Amino acid sequence: SQELEQSPQSLIVQEGKNLTINCTSSKTLYGLYWYKQKYGEGLIFLMMLQKGGEEKSHEKITAKLDEKKQQSSLHITASQPSHAGIYLCGADNRGNTPLVFGKGTRLSVIA
């Protein structure tokens, strides 16, 4: 079965700093989803990547899927307190199987 490993598990950054979160899959990815979750709330969809080398951006968040489609990175530029939360990657490896999620990366942004 497919497994996703996220790194780091947790991250504390100073406001204004850049950061990167990684998601590595044990199998080739058909689709890779990034979600954000705040404590006590559901998952908020950020981006979906499907093609090797694909890169998408939304506001100050950029996600990329590597050419071999086994790793994705999420980069936040000039972090703000509003970026704090848990970032989860979810994988779809055959298009007809349920999403498998990583354990998440907990991000804290301090002033």
Next chain:
Amino acid sequence: EAGVAQSPRYKIIEKRQSVAFWCNPISGHATLYWYQQILGQGPKLLIQFQNNGVVDDSQLPKDRFSAERLKGVDSTLKIQPAKLEDSAVYLCASSSGGGAGGHGTQYFGPGTRLLVL
């Protein structure tokens, strides 16, 4: 457009009691999912419906968990009897199906936080 609705938001029960959660997906979404998220873990799929039929329930503990989606819209997830290890957040998600990835993007509700004492 209204998002995925879930209720209740919080529930505290004693072990061996029963509990039910309700989910109303985004209008027009044919696919509905129930996930269990234990503290510190990513969500784990319990059951997936396509309209009112079950697509995947391989990870649903069927001796105590049951779910239905009558009329292909709302869904309920029931636990009977509950165990201590069922303490988790239960997330409902829906998607229009098809498109990239086969499912289409899944949109999640706020979840129901269950504590079993």
